[in-house]
Amino acid sequence: MHCGISGEVCEEPVLSRPSGVVYEKRVILKYIEAEHKDPANGEELTPDDLITVKSSKGKEGTEGREGGRV
Numbered sequence: 001m002h003c004g005i006s007g008e009v010c011e012e013p014v015l016s017r018p019s020g021v022v023y024e025k026r027v028i029l030k031y032i033e034a035e036h037k038d039p040a041n042g043e044e045l046t047p048d049d050l051i052t053v054k055s056s057k058g059k060e061g062t063e064g065r066e067g068g069r070v
Contacts, residue, residue, distance in 0.1 A: 001055065003027055005039055013053040018043040022053060 001010045003024040012025035019040035023031075029047060031039060038045040 001053065005031060010053075013055065014050040015053050016040065016045060017049045017051060018045060023050075025050070025052075 001013045001022050002008065003010050003013075004016075004021040005023055005027050008024065010022060010024045013022050014025045014028060015022055016028070016038050019038045021038070021040040028045075028050065032045055032047060036045065037043060038049075
């Protein structure tokens with residue numbers, strides 16, 4: 001998963017309830033502190049509007065595949 005702001009792979013991904021966009025937690029919290037809105041749609045956004053995304057750890061693109069092979 002890539003952050004909707006930085007484009008980097010998320011270490012702590014969170015989902016914005018209003019827009020459905022995934023962000024890196026530290027990046028979106030800093031953005032919310034300064035702007036108080038969701039960068040994807042301009043709607044008001046608070047830390048309470050963020051949902052932690054649980055994902056399986058592993059090499060990117062191999063999630064859900066046994067041993068990373070098809």
